[in-house]
Amino acid sequence: MSLEHLPRLPQRLVEMLLQNFGAPEWLVLIAGFLVAASTVVGVFAGGFALLSLVERKTLARAQNRIGPNRAGWFGILQPVADGIKMLTKEDIVPAKAEKILHLLAPIMIVVPAILALGVIPYGREWIPVPLELGLLFFFAVGAMTEVSIFMAGWASGSKFPMLGAMRAISQMVSYELPLMICALGVVMVSGTLSLPDIVDRQGGFHLGFIPAWNLFTPWGLVAGLLFYVCSIAEANRCPFDLPEGESEIVAGHMTEYSGFKYALFFMGEYLGLFAISGLGITLFLGGWQAPLPGLDFVPTWIWFFAKLCTVIFSFLWIRATFPRVRIDQLMRFAWLCMIPMALLTLPAAAIWHFAGRGLLSWVVTVPLLLIPWVIITVIYNKRLAPTLRTYRFAE
Amino acid sequence: MIPLLILTPLILLAALGAVWKARPVHAALLLALTLALNAILYLVLGADFIGLIQFMVYVGAVAVLIVFSLLITRPGDEAEEIARRPRSLVTGLACSLPVLAVLLFMVSRFETAGSAATDARSVSIEQLGTTLFTTHAPAVMAVGVLLTAVMIGAALFAREPGKKTPTPSDS
Numbered sequence: 001m002s003l004e005h006l007p008r009l010p011q012r013l014v015e016m017l018l019q020n021f022g023a024p025e026w027l028v029l030i031a032g033f034l035v036a037a038s039t040v041v042g043v044f045a046g047g048f049a050l051l052s053l054v055e056r057k058t059l060a061r062a063q064n065r066i067g068p069n070r071a072g073w074f075g076i077l078q079p080v081a082d083g084i085k086m087l088t089k090e091d092i093v094p095a096k097a098e099k100i101l102h103l104l105a106p107i108m109i110v111v112p113a114i115l116a117l118g119v120i121p122y123g124r125e126w127i128p129v130p131l132e133l134g135l136l137f138f139f140a141v142g143a144m145t146e147v148s149i150f151m152a153g154w155a156s157g158s159k160f161p162m163l164g165a166m167r168a169i170s171q172m173v174s175y176e177l178p179l180m181i182c183a184l185g186v187v188m189v190s191g192t193l194s195l196p197d198i199v200d201r202q203g204g205f206h207l208g209f210i211p212a213w214n215l216f217t218p219w220g221l222v223a224g225l226l227f228y229v230c231s232i233a234e235a236n237r238c239p240f241d242l243p244e245g246e247s248e249i250v251a252g253h254m255t256e257y258s259g260f261k262y263a264l265f266f267m268g269e270y271l272g273l274f275a276i277s278g279l280g281i282t283l284f285l286g287g288w289q290a291p292l293p294g295l296d297f298v299p300t301w302i303w304f305f306a307k308l309c310t311v312i313f314s315f316l317w318i319r320a321t322f323p324r325v326r327i328d329q330l331m332r333f334a335w336l337c338m339i340p341m342a343l344l345t346l347p348a349a350a351i352w353h354f355a356g357r358g359l360l361s362w363v364v365t366v367p368l369l370l371i372p373w374v375i376i377t378v379i380y381n382k383r384l385a386p387t388l389r390t391y392r393f394a395e
Numbered sequence: 396m397i398p399l400l401i402l403t404p405l406i407l408l409a410a411l412g413a414v415w416k417a418r419p420v421h422a423a424l425l426l427a428l429t430l431a432l433n434a435i436l437y438l439v440l441g442a443d444f445i446g447l448i449q450f451m452v453y454v455g456a457v458a459v460l461i462v463f464s465l466l467i468t469r470p471g472d473e474a475e476e477i478a479r480r481p482r483s484l485v486t487g488l489a490c491s492l493p494v495l496a497v498l499l500f501m502v503s504r505f506e507t508a509g510s511a512a513t514d515a516r517s518v519s520i521e522q523l524g525t526t527l528f529t530t531h532a533p534a535v536m537a538v539g540v541l542l543t544a545v546m547i548g549a550a551l552f553a554r555e556p557g558k559k560t561p562t563p564s565d566s
C-alpha cells in the first residue's frame with residue numbers, strides 16, 4: 001500500500017476488520033462509507049481551523065500587523081482558543097425569532113457544504129462518492145444554501161438579518177447563473193457529468209510540457225476566470241461580501257446568532273469555499289493531475305491540495321486588496337458582463353468539441369471571445385460605469 | 396415500497412401545509428420541502444437525473460419566490476387571507492379537481508396499456524435530451540410560453556390596481 005492510498009487507509013482497515021469478524025455485506029458497505037465520509041469531514045474541519053488562522057495571519061501581514069500570536073507558537077493554538085470561546089458563549093435566541101427556523105438555519109448551511117465535498121475527486125484513488133452525476137449533485141445541494149441563508153435572515157425577526165438575506169439571495173441567484181454556464185462548457189467538451197471522468201479527460205500534456213487542463217484553452221480560460229469570480233461571489237467573500245458587510249448591516253444574516261450557531265455559519269462558509277474551489281480545480285485546473293510531466297511519483301492528492309492551497313491563498317489576497325463593491329455595481333456586473341461572456345463560452349466550447357484542438361479552433365474561438373470582451377469592457381467603462389455620487393448632506 | 400410508504404405521507408403533509416399556512420414565507424418554505432421530498436422520491440425510483448434537476452431548479456426557484464412573496468405582500472395580508480379562506484377553498488378545488496381527474500385518467504390508461512415498465516435507471520441523459528428536444532420539442536416550447544405568461548401575470552398581480560407604480564426617481 002503506497003502513499004497514494006493513504007487517505008483510503010481508514011476505510012480499508014474498517015472494512016477488513018469487519019470482514020474478519022464475519023459482518024454481513026451491507027454492514028461492511030455502510031461502515032466503509034461512514035468512515036470515508038468522516039475522513040473528508042475530518043480533513044476539511046481541520047482545514048477550516050487552519051484556514052481561520054492562516055486568513056488572520058495573511059490579512060495581518062497585508063495590513064502591516066502581527067496578527068494572533070499569543071496562543072501557542074506563532075498563534076498556532078488560536079483556532080482551539082476560538083473554538084473554546086464559541087462553545088462556552090451564551091446561546092441567545094431573540095424573543096421575536098421563529099425558534100425552529102432559527103435553529104435549523106445554521107445546520108442547513110453546513111449540511112450542503114459537506115455533501116458537496118463528498119463528490120469531489122481528491123486523488124486517483126481518493127474519490128469519496130464516485131457519482132455518475134457528480135456535477136449535477138454538487139449544484140443541486142448548493143441550491144440549498146440560498147434557502148438556508150434566507151431562513152437565517154427571516155427567522156431572526158430583525159431588520160439587519162433581513163437586509164442581509166435579501167442581498168444574499170439576489171447576489172447568489174445572479175452569480176449562480178454564470179457559474180453553471182461556465183461549468184456547462186466543460187461538460188460539453190468532456191461529454192460527461194462525472195467529476196472523476198472530467199479529471200481523467202484533462203490528463204496528458206501538449207508539446208510535452210503544457211498540461212492538457214481546460215484552463216489552457218481559449219474557452220476554458222474565459223470560463224475559468226468567470227468561474228473564479230463567481231465562486232468568490234457564491235462563497236460571499238470580499239469583495240462580494242455584501243450579505244455580511246460589517247460596516248453596513250452589522251453581520252447580515254448572522255447578526256442575531258451567537259456561540260456555537262455563529263461558529264456553524266462560519267464553518268458552513270469555509271467548507272463551501274473549499275467545495276467551490278475544489279470544483280473549480282476539478283473543472284479547469286486538471287483536478288489531481290500533476291502540473292509537469294515526470295512528477296508521477298508524488299501522490300495525486302498532494303497535487304490537489306497544493307492547488308487548493310494556491311486558490312484559497314489567492315482568495316485571501318483578494319480579500320486583503322480589494323474594497324467591497326456596492327450592490328448596484330455587483331448586480332450590474334453580473335448581468336451585463338458576466339452572463340454575456342459566460343454565454344459566449346458555450347459556442348466556443350462547442351466549436352472546440354467538434355473541430356478538435358487544432359489550429360482552426362484557435363483561429364475561430366479566440367476572436368469569438370476576445371472581440372465581445374473588448375466591446376463589453378468599452379461599453380461598461382464608457383456608458384454603464386457608476387458615476388461619481390454627490391451626497392447632499394455630506395458636504 | 397417502504398421508502399414510498401414513508402415519503403408519500405410526508406409529501407402530502409408538506410403540500411397541505413404549503414397551502415394552509417397564512418404566512419407567505421412559511422408557505423414558500425413548506426413548498427420547498429414538498430419539492431425537495433419529491434426529488435427524493437424520484438431518486439428512490441431510480442430517476443437520478445430528474446431527481447437532482449428537480450432539487451436544483453425548484454429549491455433555488457423557491458428562494459427567488461420567497462423574495463418576491465416578501466416584496467409583493469404586506470404584513471397585514473395574513474388576516475385577510477384567513478378571512479378569504481372558504482372562498483379560496485372552493486376556487487382551489489374547482490381548479491385542482493379537473494387536473495387530478497385528467498392525471499388519474501392518464502395514469503389508469505397507462506396501466507391498462509400494459510406497456511413494459513422501463514427501468515428509469517436504463518435511460519441515459521443523452522437519450523433524455525434527444526427525446527426532449529426532438530419528439531417533445533412542441534411541449535417544451537409550450538412550457539416556455541406558459542412560463543412567460545405566468546411572469547406577466549405575476550407582474551400584473553404585483554401592481555396596485557389603478558395606481559401608477561412609483562419608480563425610484565419619483566421618491
